[in-house]
Amino acid sequence: MFGASEYGVEVSVDEADVERLLAVRPRDVESAPALSYARNVFVPLTTACRYTCTYCTYYDPPGEAELLAPEAVREICERGADAGCTEALFTFGDDPDDRYDRIHSQLEAWGHDSIHSYLRAACEIALDCGLLPHSNPGDQTREQMALVADVNASMGVMLETTADVRAHSGTRRKEPGQRLRTIATAGELAVPFTTGILVGVGEDWRDRAESLLAIRDLHDRYGHVQEVIVQPVVENDRWQRGSPDVETLRQVTAMASAALPDDVSVQSPPNLAPVRELLDCGVDDLGGVSPVTDDHINPGYAWPELRELEEIAAVGDVPLDERLPVHERYLAEGWLSPRIEEAIDGDDDAGRRYRALLAAP
Numbered sequence: 001m002f003g004a005s006e007y008g009v010e011v012s013v014d015e016a017d018v019e020r021l022l023a024v025r026p027r028d029v030e031s032a033p034a035l036s037y038a039r040n041v042f043v044p045l046t047t048a049c050r051y052t053c054t055y056c057t058y059y060d061p062p063g064e065a066e067l068l069a070p071e072a073v074r075e076i077c078e079r080g081a082d083a084g085c086t087e088a089l090f091t092f093g094d095d096p097d098d099r100y101d102r103i104h105s106q107l108e109a110w111g112h113d114s115i116h117s118y119l120r121a122a123c124e125i126a127l128d129c130g131l132l133p134h135s136n137p138g139d140q141t142r143e144q145m146a147l148v149a150d151v152n153a154s155m156g157v158m159l160e161t162t163a164d165v166r167a168h169s170g171t172r173r174k175e176p177g178q179r180l181r182t183i184a185t186a187g188e189l190a191v192p193f194t195t196g197i198l199v200g201v202g203e204d205w206r207d208r209a210e211s212l213l214a215i216r217d218l219h220d221r222y223g224h225v226q227e228v229i230v231q232p233v234v235e236n237d238r239w240q241r242g243s244p245d246v247e248t249l250r251q252v253t254a255m256a257s258a259a260l261p262d263d264v265s266v267q268s269p270p271n272l273a274p275v276r277e278l279l280d281c282g283v284d285d286l287g288g289v290s291p292v293t294d295d296h297i298n299p300g301y302a303w304p305e306l307r308e309l310e311e312i313a314a315v316g317d318v319p320l321d322e323r324l325p326v327h328e329r330y331l332a333e334g335w336l337s338p339r340i341e342e343a344i345d346g347d348d349d350a351g352r353r354y355r356a357l358l359a360a361p
């Protein structure tokens with residue numbers, strides 16, 4: 001049992017399961033019968049973040065951080081809808097702290113007392129434009145998540161690792177217990193959820209196994225985890241400590257496939273990982289790919305063209321299926337809010353596009 005009682009979450013990880021997972025090799029898992037992906041637009045709502053993870057180039061310090069205006073949110077979403085996207089991916093730093101006075105003043109000027117209040121308005125804009133919101137606002141309290149849950153088709157936060165690594169340290173230390181708490185809160189609020197592990201930030205093999213088993217434990221409890229991303233850290237202006245090699249990624253991807261039940265996708269991001277060399281390790285999802293915006297989290301690593309995804313699927317000799325940002329079972333089982341169901345049932349182009357994907361084989 002571990003976790004953090006100060007965050008009100010405890011997670012069971014059985015030592016025998018850790019040992020079993022550590023023994024998993026790529027030959028022990030099967031290739032997926034198909035690959036899926038979603039078409040999204042990145043909407044970088046703010047680049048302010050209370051943390052300073054040493055591998056991250058997304059956040060800007062106070063004075064430099066941006067807050068996207070409602071008009072810009074609408075313009076990005078309209079371009080995405082016109083390009084056939086189904087998902088508005090709202091990216092953030094983590095809840096901006098008091099140092100970001102310019103961001104807070106701007107929010108106030110727009111009539112919002114918090115970034116979550118503004119996120120709710122931004123999600124409404126995305127829905128108006130014919131996109132389903134998927135928000136990643138970092139760690140969230142129950143109150144924060146409850147404020148936006150009904151205007152999101154799904155949400156997410158990377159667990160990254162259950163280990164306390166130096167890459168998360170500093171005066172504002174990012175705690176694994178908080179992220180586990182956020183994933184548990186999503187389960188309690190019945191929010192379909194995407195999470196993942198970040199490989200190569202100072203964690204060891206046991207930490208990787210424990211992180212995957214912690215996600216499984218929370219999914220066993222709530223059934224809400226739809227995808228687990230296995231993401232390598234990559235070199236950039238703030239991180240020059242290398243990336244995990246292919247053999248490491250093959251093994252950890254196979255571990256994810258072995259650890260997680262069949263209803264949880266194992267996602268490999270094609271702009272960051274050598275996906276072709278991971279296909280026999282259980283990858284079944286390529287995440288969101290954007291035909292119209294950059295990957296703002298990793299701007300140096302351009303999204304491949306959709307054609308490249310087809311080439312990846314051809315290497316694996318499997319079909320490539322477009323999906324919605326929320327997995328179909330959550331729709332069938334009545335997890336979604338009336339607002340999201342209404343969008344999917346809508347008698348407009350967006351509704352027809354969503355339902356065409358649901359009806360596809």
Ligand code: SF4
Nearest residue numbers: 049051052053056093
């Ligand atoms: S990884 Fe996320 S939490 Fe860490 S500094 Fe970057 S935006 Fe903030």
